[in-house]
Amino acid sequence: MSDATVETLTGAGRAAIHAVLLSGVDSPSILDQAFRGTGLSPHGTVIGAEGEIIDDVIVIEWPGAEPRFLFTLHGSPLIRDRIIERFTELGASRASSCAHLWSQDGAGQRLKIRDEALQALPHAVSKEACAFLLEQSSELGFSGWFERAASKGVQRDELDQLLRWAPIGIGMLQPARIVLAGPPNAGKSTLFNVLYGEERVLTSQQPGTTRDLIEGEVCWCGFPIQLVDGAGLRSSAAEVEQEGVRRMKRAMEEADLVVYLIPPGGSVALPGHHGTAPERTLVIHSRRDEDPEGVVEGLAVSSVTGEGIVALQQQILHQLYGSDRNLSGRACPFLPAHQEMLVHIGSTLDAKGDLGALLRQYGTSEMGGPR
Ligand SMILES: Nc1nc2c(ncn2[C@@H]2O[C@H](COP(=O)(O)OP(=O)(O)O)[C@@H](O)[C@H]2O)c(=O)[nH]1
Ligand SMILES: [Mg+2]
Structure with missing residues (x-):
């Protein structure tokens, strides 16, 4: 057994590339036997015992106290395993973990x-x-x-500050769920399509067109947002639509924010009316182009002219994460x-x-x- 180890630096599964590290005083001799390249080019092939090509790779020398060579390979786990097998045939032993290579502070503690x-x-x-x-x-x-x-x-004050920013940091990675709700024909599906950026949901003047929940992910100002569209809220409906309404109500209860659409002439539902807390509800007036002069309180949008759409996105982000959302230069939990x-x-x-x-x-x- 030689004094060389081989370890995989990338996770399980298929990927664009895999990376394998060969290290130890005997690793240059293994490299000589298994790698064919030209001149100083880092590009070459790893070859098997019969001279067959195992993969086309790039190998770089990793500076350190002992010789170390980092191979990047194609992203097949089968190729990665074959290369590891080839190095072990030539005397390398498998290292159990690559954790020692990074994420350590000066005292050698994992970060x-x-x-x-x-x-x-x-x-x-x-x-x-x-x-x-x-x-x-x-x-x-x-x-x-x-x-x-x-x-x-x-310090207590820095702890409080971190806790205030935590929802913003978490929201950078985990999409907030925004449910578009309101009576049938309020324009929920049309607004969903405008916000999503393509015709994802069928829309029509026929009340009850949307029944199942429809979801689509978008990204606004760096924040992932999951949009949810579903059945309009009404009581007299066919059985399949009633199930749609039940699903919609459940989605509203679980939402991070419910955007409640009121069409022209519609009554202003009280926030919280359908089981959503007022701080998780944003009431807006839809189909504004049909009644441009109507006096309304709050935001008015039109999916046809685009009026109010950017303001709506901003208002949603504001309600979710507040006005001070720039985390640059700040320590923030995520x-x-x-x-x-x-x-x-x-x-x-x-x-x-x-x-x-x-x-x-x-x-x-x-x-x-x-x-
Ligand atoms: N003029 C106008 N019509 C709209 C607007 N939004 C939706 N509509 C129309 O209103 C009808 C119902 O829209 P839809 O999105 O299916 O409503 P939903 O039942 O709430 O999903 C459709 O005929 C849409 O074309 C809008 O902003 N302006
Ligand atoms: Mg609809």
Whole structure:
């Protein structure tokens, strides 16, 4: 057995690329036997015992105390496993984990929140969310705040500030559910299509056209938003429509925000009337172009002329996350588990409990887990 190890740096499954690390004093000899390239080019092939090509790869030398070579391969798990097998045939042993390679502070401690931010990065849906996560993974972000808190302690006011911003950070990654509600023919499906940006839902003057819930994800100012359209709220209807109405009411109860549409001449339903709390309801006047002079209170929109649509998007973001939504340069939690942790830290602080032990426990546990 030679003094070389091989380990995979990428997760399970198919991907655009996989990465494998070969390291140890004997790794240059394995490289000589298994890699064919030309000159100084990092591009070449990994070959098997019979000279057959296993994959076209790029290999770079990773500076360190001992020789290390990083291979990027095509993203098939079968190719990755075959390359690992080839290196083990040549004497390398499998390393159990690559965690030692990154996410450590000066004292060699794992930086949990940094890991979590980087794990969430491939799932981010906007460039703002990517920038946000990269910042949170750094010393300037929530990861840095946590490390400082673990060594220097926590101030009550900074804890309160972090808790105020938490819904915004979480909202950067997890879509808020916005349900478009109102009576039949209020223009819900037409508005859904305008907000979604394409003709996703059938619309017609026939009341009861939409029955099932229809969902579509959009992204506004970097925030993912899940739009939900469904049946109009009315009582006298066929059985299948009644089921649609039941589903709509359930969706309204679970929504982060209900946008309630009132068509021209429609009565103003009280926010909260259909089981949604007033702070989670936004009442708007729809089909404004049909009654442009009508006196209304609040926002009026038209899906035909586009009047009020941008204002509606802004109003929705405002109601969800407030007016101060720019997280740039701020440490901010980004997982619901972080919020729970901060609440726990707050109650421990108030009870004058052992904060050090609590922070150590969080620092070594898997807070968010794989997403
Ligand atoms: N003039 C005008 N008509 C609209 C507007 N929004 C919807 N409509 C029309 O109103 C009818 C009902 O719309 P729909 O979106 O199906 O209503 P829903 O039952 O609430 O989903 C359709 O004929 C639409 O074309 C609007 O902003 N202006
Ligand atoms: Mg509809």
